[in-house]
Amino acid sequence: MATQKAESLFEHSESVCKECRRNLPPDYPGEVCPACKERILFSQVKDFIRENDVTEFDVSKHFDIPLFKVKGWIREGRIEYKDLDKPTVKTLHCQKCGKDITFGSLCTECLRKSNITGSAAFSSGSDEEEKFRFLQK
Secondary structure, eight states, rough: OOHHHHHHHHHHHHOOOTTTTOOOOTTSSSOOOOOHHHHHHHHHHHHHHHSSSSHHHHHHHHHHOOHHHHHHHHHTTTOOSOOOGGGGGTOOTTTTTTTBBHHHHHHHHHHHHHHHHHTTTTTTTTGGGGOOOOOOO
16 A cells, blocks of 8 residues: 555656756646746857848748847847848837947947936935934934
8 A cells, every 4th residue: 555655656747847957837738948948049049140140030030939029139138230230230229319229228328328327316415414314202
C-alpha cells in the first residue's frame, strides 16, 4: 500500500520550461514558458538585425510578429536603427519636438534639456525654508 501511494505521487509529473526550469501548467501546449519564448525571440531578432541591413517592417515580416512589438523594442531602446538616412526608417519621432530618432522616445537634445530642467527643479530657495519642522503634541 505504501508503494502505491509513492507511485501515485510520482505519476503526476509537472512539466517544466526547458530553458528556465519554471513549472508550467499541466495543459500548457509548449515546452518553453512565455517569458523564455520572448527572450529567445528577441535574441533571434537582435542577431538578424546585426547580420542584415533591415527595417522594422522587414523584421516584422521575417519573424511574423506584430509591427508594434518591434517598434516597442525600439522605443524602449532595446534595438536601434543602423542608418537613419534611409527613407524607410523615418517612422520613429521625438515625442517633444518631432525630430527623427533611432531609438527611445526623445531625441538627444530634448533628453538633455529635460535632464537639465529635472535637476534644477530640486533646487530650493532660502535656508530658512529647508529647516526641519517638528509638530508639538
